[in-house]
Amino acid sequence: MNANAAKTAISPRREEDFPEWYQQVIRAAELAEPSDVRGCMVIRPWGYGIWENMQRQLDAMFRGTGHRNAYFPLFIPLSYFAKEAEHVEGFAKECAVVTHSRLEADADGKLRPGNPLTEPLVVRPTSETIIGASYAKWVQSYRDLPVLINQWANVVRWEMRPRLFLRTTEFLWQEGHTVHETEAEARAETKQMLDVYERFVRDHLAVPVFSGEKSESERFPGAVQTLSIEAMVQDRRAIQAGTSHFLGQNFARASGIQFQNREGKQEYGWTTSWGMSTRLVGTVVMAHGDDDGVVLPPRIAPTQIVILPITPKEQTRAAVLETCDKVAKQLREMRYVDLPIEVEGDRRDIGGGVKNWEWIKKGVPLRVEIGPRDLEKNSVEVSRRDRGIKTKESIPMEEFVRRAPEILTSIQKNLYDRATKFRDDHTRIIDSKKEFYDFFTPANSEKPEIHGGFALAHWNSSREVEEQIKSDLKVTIRVIPLDDSAEHGECIFTGKPSSRRVVWAKAY
């Protein structure tokens, strides 16, 4: 550790031990904690508040593109689940299975499962098969199409190596499931939802992404095509932040989703599915957090501004508190991106320093201190979480209230710009196998914990190459870009012709 480094609120620092920093920063901000149920987490109010904001904003985008929410059963009969062969193979190893419908006491009075079920039920790891069973009933004619439905739900995938938010046995997500009349429409939907995801992550989470198609080996089990957005976080790894799947007629065939087409013939529907999860909360923490804690983009912060009264003397206390309330009230009447500004006045009697650090660790975008001297000057002391934690600015009270939305916008933009610069700084065009291996080998880095990044390199679609690279370096193809900037070249591993560079990285 650098002896000159200032003491930070979170230990270890990011460059010392990124995975441990991540655990500590989440604990310090009270976002979530592991539960005694293996792999399941408890999402605490501050973490859940972030998720609620994400939900609300994403949900509005789904509505804006014509989708409606619905809710389907948590349990999937084993026989349904088994209908799509690749699908069941992909999920079989991580399924929680309900086998009994009551508890009963044994001879010693000890509780044990009673009343075995005729057919075991799988706790949904994803809902294509159970939703498909309903769609098969609802869809009879081309007039019933498209079906555009989204579900907000919990899902369960048994996780051997859990990590808060990024990989948990139970997680919260949304899953869109649509049925279309034609392949073209379903493909357009798949792409449209990828674009929604990209825009949401960029504009709301302040995180830039690479988007594109997954290689065959990384596809959703049962999909024809999987599109994905990939964010880079501060240890330069990729996080798959959202996926959108074109399912062809595979699941329609498995579930019997058939309709009479315009020519009067029976045809299978064309389906898609797409999802984003509480993993996004972890992505935000890893993308923007610093050595003093979480740093939240204003658009998803549960509280955008916290007001901290400074009350050193009893005789000025009432006046300070009154002013704090007044400023809070004025701020709440302002609008930030069409939303009311969420303001919290923290009146707890636990000492100003303790309080200030709590809010730094929680990542509130703006901290506003108001004390007796500020009252005299009719000003407030403003600290932006995206700047050094000791940087404060004294701003006339009225001016601050007026400018608050603009300052929040500036923080949002600054976080995005910083994340974009970071990503660009650690994205490298690579044209040789040696350079590729060097780039992804920790020993070649000054700080072994943090090395590599995104490599843009030619690849000739060989699955063997993919497997070799994965086994050698734990590096995978994150996406094959969809855009038109196709650039012909040679695969750096095989020398064979390649039509475009793909994005490689280590990933969570």
Place this chain on the structure above:
Amino acid sequence: MNANAAKTAISPRREEDFPEWYQQVIRAAELAEPSDVRGCMVIRPWGYGIWENMQRQLDAMFRGTGHRNAYFPLFIPLSYFAKEAEHVEGFAKECAVVTHSRLEADADGKLRPGNPLTEPLVVRPTSETIIGASYAKWVQSYRDLPVLINQWANVVRWEMRPRLFLRTTEFLWQEGHTVHETEAEARAETKQMLDVYERFVRDHLAVPVFSGEKSESERFPGAVQTLSIEAMVQDRRAIQAGTSHFLGQNFARASGIQFQNREGKQEYGWTTSWGMSTRLVGTVVMAHGDDDGVVLPPRIAPTQIVILPITPKEQTRAAVLETCDKVAKQLREMRYVDLPIEVEGDRRDIGGGVKNWEWIKKGVPLRVEIGPRDLEKNSVEVSRRDRGIKTKESIPMEEFVRRAPEILTSIQKNLYDRATKFRDDHTRIIDSKKEFYDFFTPANSEKPEIHGGFALAHWNSSREVEEQIKSDLKVTIRVIPLDDSAEHGECIFTGKPSSRRVVWAKAY
């Protein structure tokens, strides 16, 4: 069936067969349907939209009373669940139990549960025990209190006789869980949340309720006191619409929620829990629906106004559609109880009559027809769902837009008044055992399907009497009112002194 009765959209009518009417009305409105998973339902977009509005509005009331949302695991280790003896006894018979964490193929390639868990997991039927485990960690000192948290979640209680919304194996709900420093504070919280529920059901669902305490035999398993609100629906049965429990120190003791009190001593916390569920959707259907379908209170309708273009001739079609869009846009800019008015323009080419009936069955508060003749007169044809389905009123276009919020308010009030009158008409003060038995005996009613109601009768707190009445008549004590209108008298069953009348009814 009365040969003179007009044909209705729903068959049977309410008075013919209320339970079957309920199934049919839900199907016709596309609110929900049974799934192939026994006891689980699929909540379709129109039904889920109602639930989303309930959630949003109730959630704001929880925030307003200082609560924050969080999320706890779906699975409860068997050992946690067993900690509170009454609790486990109350729920053991309806627990779904996860016993395996993967699927594997047997010799025939048939899938079966693989990898048995060391400790079985119960799918939460309610979360006192799993949330208690977290609270035990979070609460150390009186300074950490109160803990005021709510969770929106799915829960599972194995159901042998399911009924859509009212009784399903999986249902959606909110569960508040709080910890307090003193008994008085916890009791005040229990009562406060009952009041929130009562206000919500009255002002948002337009349903009046009786509120009060449950008798010992109807208490939540493990609670010291259970408060409840009880609505009357149109077959004169009661529906328990929400409950709020004072748990004393029972669950704190079971989970180890201890804190250092102001005197420096270790003490167990005082906890409460309270919940409302998707059962409310069924309550609204049964309370307000008529023989033509669902009738929705405007405050929770997913769409408050539907605009139906009448386009008999091709040459006026464009002008009609344009006007419909203009009116829709103007309406969306209006506010109804601080919310934007949700307006849907139904342009589907399926015939005006079919469309109109669809929206009647779905219960949209206002239907607005606009055709070529309305354009000439610059007016619209307005149908209120709370009036006879053939009653239409022609209103000048601008006036309608201006008055829309007021009309919606009037519909909301009318539904409440109607439900209140119905309840009052079927609530009877009863002072003899014979009258009580007559009141609840179908054979004494002209329409056997619909008889009885709420009986207000004296009772001397005898559990034997309760059991006898339940066994004879399937009638239970719904609540023991809390208010001050205590009236001394004699138990109509035993002749012993009684300090107040209690509310008796058949219930869902």
